[in-house]
Amino acid sequence: MAFLDKLKKIWSLRPSRKMRAIGIEHALLIDAPNVFIEKSVARPKPKAHELLVKVSASAINPVDTKMRAAYQNDGEFRILGFDATGEVIATGEEVTQFAIGDCVYYAGVQIKPGSNAEYQVVNEALVGQAPKSLTTAEIAALPLTSITASEILTDAFGYDITENAAQGKSILILNGAGGVGSILIQLAKYLGMVVITTASRPESVAWVKNLGADYILDYHQNLHEQLLQIQHDKVDHIAILQNTDAYWPLVLQTIKPFGRIASIVDTTEAVDIAPLKNIGAQFSWVFMFAKGNYGVSMQTQGDALNRMSELADRGVIQSTLNKTYNGLTVENIQQATRDVEANHMTGKVVVTYEAIQ
Amino acid sequence: MAFLDKLKKIWSLRPSRKMRAIGIEHALLIDAPNVFIEKSVARPKPKAHELLVKVSASAINPVDTKMRAAYQNDGEFRILGFDATGEVIATGEEVTQFAIGDCVYYAGVQIKPGSNAEYQVVNEALVGQAPKSLTTAEIAALPLTSITASEILTDAFGYDITENAAQGKSILILNGAGGVGSILIQLAKYLGMVVITTASRPESVAWVKNLGADYILDYHQNLHEQLLQIQHDKVDHIAILQNTDAYWPLVLQTIKPFGRIASIVDTTEAVDIAPLKNIGAQFSWVFMFAKGNYGVSMQTQGDALNRMSELADRGVIQSTLNKTYNGLTVENIQQATRDVEANHMTGKVVVTYEAIQ
Known part of the structure; x- marks a missing residue:
């Protein structure tokens, strides 16, 4: 098992590896053509306390719209998405709380690439072990x-x-x-x-x-x-x-x-x-992004998510998922974002990534 | 001793007993004639958790001026003064923290008569045992x-x-x-x-x-x-x-x-x-008056004063007294208030009551 883990890790860190990601290159309104675009970009590598996560679902939030509106038109491809669940497939050298294979969930930070991508790195302090009793979409609805x-x-x-x-x-x-x-x-x-x-x-x-x-x-x-x-x-x-x-x-x-x-x-x-x-x-x-953006008291967020998993698994907290789109596609990210922008969303809308992988 | 205490208490509670007090009956500027007046009023009686304190000194604060300015001209004689030290001479039936003879200090509440008087009642939760190493005037400078x-x-x-x-x-x-x-x-x-x-x-x-x-x-x-x-x-x-x-x-x-x-x-x-x-x-x-005015978390103020006494007696905290007037008189209350209103008071100004008693 340790050998397989090692092999998996080496494989995942090959510099040539690419990933599919949905992002923006302009601050456009939700119905504009190419408001979101898909690109093939380098898969990130986990440093120090970071986890490399193979994302399996992401929820859309008002923060996605705020960040799209605030995009600086600097030509940089910006991956949004700040609510994710997935599997840990590699860990930075200083990671202590998680191991390869763990199913995790997190919101992350605004100042790094988001979760609308096949892979994402995130600081372990911001991450919780996912609830065991919920579906992937239900889990993705929770962190933020x-x-x-x-x-x-x-x-x-x-x-x-x-x-x-x-x-x-x-x-x-x-x-x-x-x-x-x-x-x-x-x-x-x-x-x-x-x-x-x-x-x-x-x-x-x-x-x-x-x-x-x-x-x-x-x-x-x-x-x-x-x-x-x-x-x-x-x-x-x-x-x-x-x-x-x-x-x-x-x-x-x-x-x-x-x-x-x-x-x-x-x-x-x-x-x-x-x-x-x-x-x-x-x-x-x-x-909630202030802690991660400034690197202050970050572990309180990992702790909050672990506690939430326990409450969900005990049946104290029920799912707030209301709508699911299947597949990491421009159309799904756009439609889910449109749902949020309509501003009377009840509960949460999630995009799962499995369907087309 | 218990017998003497009892006697002292019965004496102090005689309904006929009066006290000298300095207060206001109008919202006047500090240099106006009769901005403060002296009256002989009924000595208050301690109820439940209240202490009856023979006041020995009182500090003047910006709150005195604020309350004078906000006075409703309703003809009621209003005793100001919200920073006092003195001796406990009687206790309400439910008092547990203090005994007759204790030297105490407190700021009190805005919604009851103040400390510019020979006697005052105050809820024990707002009161601390006075520092043992400071003078009466130095103690009065501290509570608020x-x-x-x-x-x-x-x-x-x-x-x-x-x-x-x-x-x-x-x-x-x-x-x-x-x-x-x-x-x-x-x-x-x-x-x-x-x-x-x-x-x-x-x-x-x-x-x-x-x-x-x-x-x-x-x-x-x-x-x-x-x-x-x-x-x-x-x-x-x-x-x-x-x-x-x-x-x-x-x-x-x-x-x-x-x-x-x-x-x-x-x-x-x-x-x-x-x-x-x-x-x-x-x-x-x-x-600071919000707690006492609304009866919320009042004991935190008694606790704060007890801790301050300990710090003062250990020499961690030094006196902030800068000026003292001797005697509970209209002139002294007025002059001390004028000092505060001049708005560049360094440290505290106190009126002690012993001199003319």
């Missing part, structure tokens, strides 16, 4: 949103991810049906919280109910009045997963003294946090 | 600023107040010579930090140097250039103790990725925290 939801609860709200760690605390999740919301509802319930979330379309309402939300508010109606009706017009925590600007007045009206607020959504105006001072409340941004 | 400086380090920056808990981390203190800055410099050094602070007048420069600041920058000159010169143009922590609005551009320019920023000073404009998102940095308000 699991890390984000975990960091809302740990880094912004100060809890451990353990059963009933926030027993009886209330959380208002502003849009629970999206990718992050779908995990956050489940983790918040696991922590013992009263979960109030917004959703509107019948499909979304059914979705968040199934994930365990205690109260579901219609964001087309007056939210403060609905909160009064359920006697939660003041809450301990608010997670803003959509339109921080628009929700801010409600947030200020609803947060309890010493409550904690997290947002993952950029604002167009300066957010007025002055009213939080006298009530001892706290606002935090949560941006 | 010690709690604030502690909460900057613990609540906003996430450290324990233990030796070298933040070894090698850098902190920029924007105005180190004031009350909070004078304590924060010393606590930050105790935690092992590199302390950079601003000061300008020769007296202030000498003051912060004596307290242990490693680098002293002149805020009349370009601060970014001075930070570059000392090779600390990026720092781990920034404590804004003066003019948050004016310093904000420098703060954004200077904070490291994943750095933490705290401010104790209200802004007039909305602070633009958007640039903190991508670098994983965090901004927190620190307002």
Whole structure:
């Protein structure tokens, strides 16, 4: 077995080896011709603490669109995709946590090539052992949103991810049906919280109910009045997963003294946090790529993913996968990205790579 | 002794007993006639977890001026003063941490009568045993600023107040010579930090140097250039103790990725925290009265004061007292408040009450 591993590794590191990758060379709108293109590029090699992963599926997220819009038109072929699962086929010299053959999952970093490719390298600190009880597509749906939801609860709200760690605390999740919301509802319930979330379309309402939300508010109606009706017009925590600007007045009206607020959504105006001072409340941004981009506290993300695998395998967390495309093709990446950009995606959309390999 | 205590307590609780107090009945400027007035009012009685303290000295802080300005002209006699030391002369039925005769110190809460009076009641959770090695005036100088400086380090920056808990981390203190800055410099050094602070007048420069600041920058000159010169143009922590609005551009320019920023000073404009998102940095308000006003985590303030006493008695923390007036009189409260409002107070100004009793 050790000999086979060695052979596999030597083979995978041959400099001549190429791989198929889908990426961009321009910042184009989603329906433009050649918004994504396929290229044959050099297969990367794992250094030091990096793993070389044969990617088997990748989820699409709003960050793919943001990065495409921000592309500098410098002619460089940029591989997107920041949510992946696959098999470790080679390891850097200093890797300690993983071995060849491990099935892993990760979101990675923005500053290196993404997962819309046959192979990818990723720092082991950012990687978790994949859940054993889920399908490849279900696994690929998890990492980015699991890390984000975990960091809302740990880094912004100060809890451990353990059963009933926030027993009886209330959380208002502003849009629970999206990718992050779908995990956050489940983790918040696991922590013992009263979960109030917004959703509107019948499909979304059914979705968040199934994930365990205690109260579901219609964001087309007056939210403060609905909160009064359920006697939660003041809450301990608010997670803003959509339109921080628009929700801010409600947030200020609803947060309890010493409550904690997290947002993952950029604002167009300066957010007025002055009213939080006298009530001892706290606002935090949560941006999961900051750790990897700056190389700070990266192992917390690997730890978060390993914990998530355990919770998924114990049945505490259910899959948030909603849609799957089969095959690493320009058309599939484009269509999955279009689904995300339509902006009322419930749960996650994934592209699996096996079909055409 | 138990019998004497009992007698003392019964005596102190006689409903007929009165006390002298200095307070306001209008929101007047500091030089206005009758800005402060003296009255004879009922001595308060300690309930449940409250202590009745015979106040022996009180420090004046910016909060006194803020509360005078915010006074509602409702005709109510409002006793200010939120920094006190004195002797426990009676205890509520549920008090567990203190006994009659204890020498204590505390800042208290905004929502109850202050310490500019012969007697005051205060919840024991907010109270510490006074340092044994300091004078009455030196003790009175400590509580509000010690709690604030502690909460900057613990609540906003996430450290324990233990030796070298933040070894090698850098902190920029924007105005180190004031009350909070004078304590924060010393606590930050105790935690092992590199302390950079601003000061300008020769007296202030000498003051912060004596307290242990490693680098002293002149805020009349370009601060970014001075930070570059000392090779600390990026720092781990920034404590804004003066003019948050004016310093904000420098703060954004200077904070490291994943750095933490705290401010104790209200802004007039909305602070633009958007640039903190991508670098994983965090901004927190620190307002020490929030805990007491809302009855949240109050014991952390008693704990902070007990720890401060230990540090003072071990010689780790030196007195920040700079000026003392003797006697609980309208003139002394007014003059001490005028000193604070002149806005370049170095360290603390205290009024002791013994002289005319």
